[in-house]
Amino acid sequence: MSHRESILLNINDNEANRYAVTRMLRAAGFQVLEGGTGAEALRLSLESRPDLVILDVKLPDLNGIEVCRRLKADPRTAGMAVLHLSANYIRTENKVEGLESGADGYLTQPVDSAELLATVRSLLRMRRAEEDARAAALQWKTTFDSLGDGVCLLDPRGRVMRANRAFVALLGLPEGQVLGHPFDALMRAAADSEAELPPSCGGLLTCREETEACLGTRWFRVAANPVEGEEGTVVGAVRVLTDITPRRELEDALRQRAADLAEADRRKDEFLAMLAHELRNPLAAIVNALHLAEATQLEGAESKAMRVMVRQSQHMARMVDDLLDVSRFNRGHIELRRAPVDLRQVVHHSVEARRRAFEEKELGLEVALPTASESLWLNGDATRLEQVVSNLLDNARKYTEPGGHVFIGVTVERGAQGREAVLRVRDTGIGMSPELMARVFELFVQAQQQLDRSRGGLGIGLTLVRRLVQLHGGEVSVHSEGEGRGSEFVVRLPLGAEQVVAAPEPEVRTANPEEPSSRRVLLVEDNEDTREVLRELLEMWGHEVQVAEDGFKGVALFPSLRPHVALVDLGLPGMDGFQVARKIRESEGGGDVFLVALTGYSGEHRTQATEAGFNLHMVKPVKPDELEQLLERLPG
The missing domain is CATH 3.40.50.2300 (Response regulator)
Structure with missing residues (x-):
């Protein structure tokens, strides 16, 4: 100076x-x-x-x-x-x-x-x-007092010997009531409750730590550091109080926002599940009515309009299934029903179910499968694996223009985990940009569509593909040379040992051919259209049918009818389907009836239905062919 x-x-x-x-x-x-x-x-x-x-x-x-x-x-x-x-x-x-x-x-x-x-x-x-x-x-004092943080110096006994203006102000006390008083006592007096007090370092001035404390309506970060004298001896301590109220308020707001988003997401999933359920009821009536109409037409008299309605109703049913599956994935309700599965059969069924759709769009479809001598058995859910293959084929058909070509093939390769099946679905369609490839498996992501959305879809099929493949321990990837140059999806699934594994026997027993095929059927369904169409189908197949529009009437009809089969909707008013099943099982002869649960909630209630006494769980819209075969195969 x-x-x-x-x-x-x-x-x-x-x-x-x-x-x-x-x-x-x-x-x-x-x-x-x-x-x-x-x-x-x-x-x-x-x-x-x-x-x-x-x-x-x-x-x-x-x-x-x-x-x-x-x-x-x-x-x-x-x-x-x-x-x-x-x-x-x-x-x-x-x-x-x-x-x-x-x-x-x-x-x-x-x-x-x-x-x-x-x-x-x-x-x-x-x-x-x-x-x-x-x-x-x-x-030093000018600098000390100009600090926005509250700072104080403690003597060896933990008493405040110096304090800047900010520290005195946040305590709300005159300086004379701050200097010379223990820091911990001052903090306790300023805090709203004991629960909000910061740790006192156990009375040790040597501690170095940061804690948070609430003083009145403000939150502070309290930093503790020792003051060392000669030869490293501790002669006091420093406490720095930084106002972190804005940060805490932001964190609280973010936590609340996260909670609100989680709640909104939960409600969205519930809405999707309810939407799918509500769509299934009219779909069930439409599908069954179309089947009834086809069955009653003269041979060869099927109209183009009828074929369109059948195809589009099936397409709508698949979209509803996908929508519900996404909701169930998000809530962790998807479980695989594992059994030995021949991937060759899975691909064959998926291809045959869609061959006509490919022909109508004038697309070439090439299938390449290993010879029958090469094992393609794996431990998986056949229905879910068929869903994977079907979604990939539907995706290829959707984005390939008429006159194009789609290839589906399976090979067996050696991977890091042993033998694996490699499924490839390749098309000559519109291709993908690198940006789209990076996001194509995300929910609701689709390629660019025209205003008329001629390709349709919800952008959830590939998301389901990835999640189902992952549940099977596999992986899926996509490759495209660019827009207009086609795409290829590659699915890798772990295979079992290299021997043919016998498929499990069906759970439903086969009827004696000599037994009459006519059954007494009790149908409990609150949706009038679904109920009437199902009744007509059942009667057309030669069965004796009694219907009930609610659970109470269904339970009341059971003793007089003594049905072989009871088809019971789970979402009944007043008395739900689970209660109906329990009441029937408890009544005389209730142990002999074959109970079938009908639901629009897919597989979510399968376990609950089994516990209630149901023999089988079927998802709306029930495929008429499957229902007819079920009734034929049941014992007399």
Whole structure:
């Protein structure tokens, strides 16, 4: 720090002595002012603000001892150094009195020039050091108080010995009630409850940690650090309180937003499940009505309109299935019904079910499967694997223009986990950009469509493909050379041992051919259209049918009808299908009836239906052929 040239004030009523001292000081380069009385000493000290006052003890008005006391008592002059000079008061007790009055030095006259100059320089150095210390302290305090964070210094007993304005303000106490008080006690007093208090480091000043505390309505991060003295000893501690209320509020808002999104997602899944269920009821009536209409037409009289309605109703049923499957995946309700599966048969069934659709769009379909001698058996869910293959074929058909070509083939390769089946579905369709390839398996992602959405779809088929493949321990990938250059999907699935595994026998027993095929059927269904169409189908197949529009009537009809089969909708008003099944099982003859659960909720209630007493669980719209075969194969 730079300093101005030192100013000295020489006060002495003896002119000779005053002259001699002034001459020595000026010869040494000092600027010197003079005075002969105590009053002049006080006046000149205020006016000139000297760095050092050389003050004779014996003065005509005020003695030097009293002048010194007044100088040190006045804040304006307290920082000046005072050196007593005396030719009369030279005893030890005189020197002690002078120093006790506040003087910084005491010399007797006559004084040696070298001793005087050395003492003056020593006192000036001391004063400059004090000025530097005061300036540094002021800078430190200014900086300390300008901090936005609350900062305090603790003594070895954990009491606050210094605190900046922010710390005092956040406690809401006068500074006098903060300094000297234990930090932990101040925090407890400022907190709303004991539960919001930060850890106190176990009373250890040596700890280094960060905690969070709530003081009133504000949240603070409390940082603790020790203050180390010489040789690493801990002489105190620092506590820094940073207001983190905006961050906490943002975190709370984000948590609430996440909770709201999770709730919205849950409600969305519930809505999708309910939507699929509600769509299944009219679909069931439409599909069964179309089947009934086909069955009652003359041979060869099937119209183009009828074929369109049948095909589109089947397409709608598949979309509803996919929609419900996505909802069930998101809720973790998808479970595989594993059994030995021949992948060759899965591909064959999927291809044959769609061959006519490919022909109608004038697409070439090439199938390449290994020879029958090569095993393609794996442990999986045949229905779900067929869903994978069907969705890939539907995707290829959708995005390939008429006249194009689609290839589906299976090969067997050796992978890191052993033998694996590699299914490839390749088309000459519109292809994909790199951006689309990176996202094609995400939910609701589709290639660019025209405004008429002529290709249709919901953008969920490939998402289901990936999730179902992953459930089977496999993986799926896609490759395209670019837009307009076709696409290829590759599915890899782990295979079992290289031997033919016998397929499990069907659960439903085969009827004795000699037994009559006519059955007594109880149909409990609240949807009027579905109920009437199913009744007509059942009667057309030669069965005796009684219908009930709710569970109460169904239970009431059972004793008189004593049906072979009861087809019961699960979503009945008043008494649901589970309750109906339990009531029937509890009644006389209830153990002999074959109970079939009809539901629009896919496989979600399968376990619950089994526990209620159902023998079979069928999803709407029930395929008429499957229902007819079921009734034919049941024992009499």
